[in-house]
Amino acid sequence: MTAFFKKSAKNAKNDILSGLTVALALVPEAVAFAFVAGVDPLVGLYAAFMIGLITSIFGGRPGMISGATGALAVVMVSLVAEGNAMGEPSEQLGLYYLFATVILMGIIQISAGVFKLGKFVRLIPHPVMMGFVNGLAIVIFLSQLNLFKDANGNWFAGSQLWVMLGLVALTMGIMFGLPKLTKKLPEALVAILVVSGIVIFGNLDVATVGSFIRDGGGEGLEGGLPQFQTDIFSKVPFTLKTLWFIGPYAVILAAIGLIESLMTLNLVDEITETRGNANRECMAQGGANIITGFFGGMGGCAMIGQSLINIKGGGRGRLSGIVAAVALLIFILFASGLIEQVPIAALVGVMFMVVIGTFAWSSFRILRKIPITDAIVLIAVSLITVWKDLAIAVIAGVIISALVFSWENAKRIRARKRMKDDGTKVYEIWGPLFFGSIKAFNDKFDIKNDPDHVEIDFVESRISDHSALEAIFNLVEKYEAAGKSIKLKHLSEDSKVLLHKSSPKFREVIVEDIDDPRYHLAENPEAFPKPLSEYKL
Numbered sequence: 040m041t042a043f044f045k046k047s048a049k050n051a052k053n054d055i056l057s058g059l060t061v062a063l064a065l066v067p068e069a070v071a072f073a074f075v076a077g078v079d080p081l082v083g084l085y086a087a088f089m090i091g092l093i094t095s096i097f098g099g100r101p102g103m104i105s106g107a108t109g110a111l112a113v114v115m116v117s118l119v120a121e122g123n124a125m126g127e128p129s130e131q132l133g134l135y136y137l138f139a140t141v142i143l144m145g146i147i148q149i150s151a152g153v154f155k156l157g158k159f160v161r162l163i164p165h166p167v168m169m170g171f172v173n174g175l176a177i178v179i180f181l182s183q184l185n186l187f188k189d190a191n192g193n194w195f196a197g198s199q200l201w202v203m204l205g206l207v208a209l210t211m212g213i214m215f216g217l218p219k220l221t222k223k224l225p226e227a228l229v230a231i232l233v234v235s236g237i238v239i240f241g242n243l244d245v246a247t248v249g250s251f252i253r254d255g256g257g258e259g260l261e262g263g264l265p266q267f268q269t270d271i272f273s274k275v276p277f278t279l280k281t282l283w284f285i286g287p288y289a290v291i292l293a294a295i296g297l298i299e300s301l302m303t304l305n306l307v308d309e310i311t312e313t314r315g316n317a318n319r320e321c322m323a324q325g326g327a328n329i330i331t332g333f334f335g336g337m338g339g340c341a342m343i344g345q346s347l348i349n350i351k352g353g354g355r356g357r358l359s360g361i362v363a364a365v366a367l368l369i370f371i372l373f374a375s376g377l378i379e380q381v382p383i384a385a386l387v388g389v390m391f392m393v394v395i396g397t398f399a400w401s402s403f404r405i406l407r408k409i410p411i412t413d414a415i416v417l418i419a420v421s422l423i424t425v426w427k428d429l430a431i432a433v434i435a436g437v438i439i440s441a442l443v444f445s446w447e448n449a450k451r452i453r454a455r456k457r458m459k460d461d462g463t464k465v466y467e468i469w470g471p472l473f474f475g476s477i478k479a480f481n482d483k484f485d486i487k488n489d490p491d492h493v494e495i496d497f498v499e500s501r502i503s504d505h506s507a508l509e510a511i512f513n514l515v516e517k518y519e520a521a522g523k524s525i526k527l528k529h530l531s532e533d534s535k536v537l538l539h540k541s542s543p544k545f546r547e548v549i550v551e552d553i554d555d556p557r558y559h560l561a562e563n564p565e566a567f568p569k570p571l572s573e574y575k576l
Contacts, residue, residue, distance in 0.1 A: 050355050050356050053352070053353030053354060054353070054355065054356050054358040054362060055362050056225040057228075057348075057349050057352030057354030057359050057362075058349070058362025058363040059225075059366055060225050060228040060348060060349075060352050060389075061104055061345050061349050062362070062364075062366035062367045062370065064231075064345060064348055064389055064390070065091070065345060065363065065367055066084070066260070066370065066378055066381075067248055067383060068107070068109075068344075069087040069106060069367075070248075070251065070260075071083075071109075071182075071251075072107045072109050072111075072337070073337060076111075076112040076116050078119060078134055080252055081262045081335075082335060082336060082337045083336075085262075085265045085331070085334065085335055085337075086106060086336030086339045087106035087364070088106075088364050089327060089330055089334060089336050090328065090331055090336065091104060091360055092360075093323060093326060093327035094324060095361045096357060097322075097323040097326065098319065098324070099157075099304065099315045099316030099317060099318065099319030099321075100304045100315030100320055101357045101360075102307060102350055102355045102356060102357075102359055102360070103303060103304060103307050103315070103341055103346045103360070104345040104349050105300070105339055105341045105342060106339045107336075107338070107339040108299065108339050108340055108341075108342055109182065110295050110299055110429050110430070111295060111339060112337070114288065114291055114295065115137060115288075115338075118136065118137055118140060118288045119137055121133070121136075122136030122137065132274055135275050136284070136285060137338075138268055138333070138336075140289050141328050141329075141331060141332035141338035142329050142332035143285055144288075144296065144325075144328050145293075145326065145331075147289060147290060147293035148296060148321055148324050148328060149325030150325075151293070151297055151321045152322030152323075152325060153322070155318050156318075157316075157317030157318040157319075160302070160304075163302070163433065163436075163437060164413075164440045166413040166416040166417040167416060167433060168305065170416065170419065170420025170421045170424070170436055171302055171424060171433060171436075172397060173402060173420075173421040173424075174420060174422070174423070174432060175343055175397065176394045176398035177394075177424070177425050178425055179343075179390060179394050180394045181425070183390050186383050189254075190254035199244075203384050206237070206382060206384035206385065207384045207387050207388040207391065209230075209233075209388070210230045210234050210387075210389060210392075211392055213226060213229060214388070214389065215392070226352070227348055227351075227389045228352070230385060230388065231381065231385045234385035235381050238380075238385075243382075245382050247379060247380055247382050248378055248381045248383065249379025252379070260371060261371065262375075263372070264368075265335055265336070266334065267333060268333060268334065271332075271333070293325075294430050295340070295428065295429065296324060296328070296338075296339070296340035297324065297340070298430045299340050299341055299429050300321075300324055300340045300341035303342070303343045303346055304320055304341065306346075306347075307350060310347075311350065311355060320341075324340060324341075327339075343397065344397070348393055351393075413440075416440055416443075419432075419436065419439060420436040448471055448475060449475030449476040449479065450476075451469075451470040451476070452469070452472065452476040452480050452483075452500075453469035453470055454467065454468055454483035455467040461492070462490050463493065464489050464490050465495075466493070466494070468483075468495060468496065468499065471500065471503055472497075472501065472502050472503060473503035474506035477506050477507065480510055481514070484514065486518055486521055487521070491522075491523050491524060492524045492526075493523060494526045494528055495525065495527050497534065498528075502530070508538065508541045511527070512542060512545075515544065526549075527548050527549045527550065530549060535549060
């Protein structure tokens, strides 16, 4: 605790001010995502509070903000609808099935942390990362456009539209210009306060957080402390049928949550030039979702938009996330009336600036400078993120990148052929031997016309998988069936182990010699004054 307070004190002012800004921006997003999922606004707000607080304290990335997110909400909507259909219309069982699913989701995420699966985020290529950032910026932008519609879904028009655009532009102008005057004040918080003051004192008729909640069917922002949901145990039967129903949803939600969180963690790492702990973040997210499920929250994960608001507002430590979560709870308990007066236009302006800061504009410049396959991956991930969701986009991007990598490496298999003085033909193999290069590898050999003695030199090659083992086994069988002798030389130690385990036959054809060119003796005899037998090699 002492170390925590010492670290927090160094950047306390920026963390506190940035945390307050994030708390203000969290309100409409949490409410909006609750509406998307088909649950009460307080369910989203409680999730934002509990997940934000727990991950800020125990997570693997200080400064990263977590809460209810749209990526999870779009999956939850069908879960809630199907759950409601399982009981009487008055029972609304969908909400309780949602809580049970969030608890199971948390257990899966903790398991991912325990088994250290967070490290697999390193397998995500840079084009996928850029595509993810660009796609998410577009998604954030498009989501804000819905706030330019009235309760009936019609676009604003006339003076209503112009006032909205003017307030959004003013917010963005303050956020752009204030840092040029002073960097001691958080531009997002100042912009929200200034625009809110203009709306309140100018008595402008614009959409506010309060009107947004009421238009969506909510009764208001005010609520009490989260309550333990004892009804989960009575309304959700703990049977295999229930597990069969919520299990797939829990797996999908856990995967989306972890991918979005770990991708956001990587992005914050790059911005702050520090390194977070992916496995610790998995466990913190899982623990937060378990607690959230028991206390009536809709679950969540890292929020890239809020995280960027926090980082760009100067929030670097855990204190910023703690302040954001606690401030959000204070808003719910004591300041709901004030927060409901904040104009939506101010929050939209903040998010538009986040979009501008999030989008990797350099991707336009580098598209012609990077390999065409990487450019395709970057564009594909961006489009799939907008079309489907983040998890599908990232998985698709990794698969495309892996296939391209395999294809390119499959073309690099080479075989240099030479004859020894004793008439033995030597094939010197260059390049990785794996499933993609097997066809090219087999085409290198001329079994029918080769001499009686053949050697295959693997000094510049490596046996990578089961397909490679089968290819070598079949090659040895064909040479022996033709009555010819074949030997395998200069295999790496791990390749020898694989071959020995696959078949006893390889013990006869692998040559254990000492002329491996990877091991060199010094040409200067003075380097070894004693006989070589006395050295431990």
